[in-house]
Amino acid sequence: MNVAQINIFVGILLEEDENRNFMRIQRRRLRDELNPFDLTNNAFRQMFRLDKNSVYQLINSLLPHATERHILSGIPFTTKVFATLNFISTGSYQNSVGCNSWISLSQTSISRSIHYICELIVNHLLQQWVKFPITPEEKFFVKNGFYEKYNLRGIVGAIDGTHVDILAPPETDENFPPFVYINRKGKHSINVMLISDSSCKILACSARFPGSTHDSAIWQISGIRVHLSRSYFEGDVSSRLIGDSGYPLEPWLFTPFLQPANQAEEQFNALLTTGRNVIERTNGVLKGRFRCLSRHRALIYSPDRAANIIYTCCVLHNIALHANLILPEEEIEHYREDNVNRHDQHNNDLLHIGRNLRNNYIRENIII
Template sequence: MAVNPEFIYFQMNFFEEIRNILNRHHLRLQFRSIRDTSNPFELPNEKFIKLFRLNKTATLELIQDLEMFVNEPTRKDKVPFHLQVFASLLFYSQGGYQTTVGEDYNLGISQPMISRILNKISNLISVHLLPRYIKFPTTANEVINVKEGFLNKGFLFPNVIGTIDCTHIAIVSPKIDHPVTPAVAYLNRKGFHSINVQAIFDSNLMILNVNARYPGAVHDAAIWEASSIHRYCRRRYQEGIRNNYLLGDSGYPIQPWLMTPILDAPPNTPQAVYNDRHIRTRNVVERGFGVWKARFRCLRKDRVLHYSHATAGRIIYACAVLHNICRKYNIQNELDANMNDDEDGNDNYINANDNVNDDILTEGRFIRGQIVNQMVLN
């Protein structure tokens, strides 16, 4: 009986397909086994911190804190939660593409899975941990502690409760014709698309406040004027709480609670002394941004975040929380030495509002003059 060649061809294809299915299934089992048995905690301490930025104690606490807010059934083919956290930490710290993160250390996580994990972990951190780890000083004791922190580090500017500035975090260009967030809204003065992130640092480089809501084309002063911290400072001042100052550069308007440099101060004058002390103290925010971006490289200009503003914002908030956790545990490394944010510079030009003669600006200039006089006496 003659054998039909088409039947032989069908059999060959059929068995080849079965072999491919079995191979893929075996590979999935291998990846699942690797994921379930992977234990980054077995890495040496120095290697662990270099990869994940946190130490083992802080990482374990982070995993335990986040697990409290995860209410989903465990399935054998899902990535274990602790490895989801590790995969996210790798992305934050290395700033590489998702495929690079997913292939590191035999995690066996696909790129789409990494994307979902990153969004999930970033959301958990920004929603549940940000209020715990990022707090602006509001009580009398908190304010005193921040002021004393600046003085104890040798900064000679009085009554400082924080240093403020903005920095640009690069993101992929949104659609040009997007009805809500068109690309032009994110094109900053340096020529790349970004989120303009406002942050306030204390003398220990702890982030006291962070705001990642605004596109790159929005000016620092406009972000400040619309911020909840500005409203809080203004309200407290109106309630009679005085002598609490944030320090900002000349891109901000002078206000009774926000001290800025004196423009064109002649050398060897009290105004020049004021500027020198102001610059030295305000440099804390530049160093803070530098350390933050060096530790979490996904925030750097050359590591563009390929996400929407909402998702990128959650990543930024997560990295701010993790930065403060590093400071809390005093995790020191080479990233903390002489590191300033030199990626996008400052808006050091005269802000138009600074020349408007309204009551707030007038009172701000008056208070700045009083500080100058006090520095002469001291």
């Protein structure tokens, strides 16, 4: 290649570089000039799954906790929030979110934004928005909801597990061995424990355990179980969860009769099934509203980052309920993950107490 050809080649490269810089500047200018708050209400909710007022309050709640570096960076803080919401809501790949003209960011910027905003939400809003009832007043409110809707007394929540598919961790990952994340369907997932009230509000969430972990094992080391156990032995014998046969029968957790022996036990099972429908619906609304959790998709992240996204979705779910944002029935993901194996009870003392309490409950509340 002679000097003239080299000069022509260098000129082409410089021109291409100038064009890329020009497009990058134009994209940034377009992003900064467009404001998602200018969208119609319906378009805004479709894109971000929250209304404008909820997103405005979310941004104001996070701003005091944002570092100066992130506030003063080249990407506006609000754009980072919108990018995260759009990704979580649609379940699209990061490049697709970045190409949205209302957001217009590179894939790496989208990735950093999602990680940062989810961390902010988990660290500063999770305990505020996802709270298990502790005080007598809080418990009474939840119990009253289950009694009015399902004619069930003393219920402070419905519990169930649901799987969220994730990317298989690398074979060399010592912190997250990939084989433990393989669930019974042969997919890599996180087994998420959810507890909801009678209105589908999420009261507790645990996204710490791999897909191979059984629901009952997650429950055994749950902080909620520790609290309910302590409360029971301190005198609160009228507060309990309801769960399916994948959980152990305990004084603070009622499960159905595996083989009902009479009409009263059958009626109890029917009541319990009706009340438990709320946690299945909660799971359906959560995954239908935030499609990154849908069973048709997978979180292409390491387990710890995937867990932060799950917790973030739980916070946003409760924010949406607080704003009375009703998800259309056709968007709710109707899917039931039945426990194929019943729980084998190991603590005979708790089983005996649980059976007595369940029988007493039937005598006092089931009318034949």
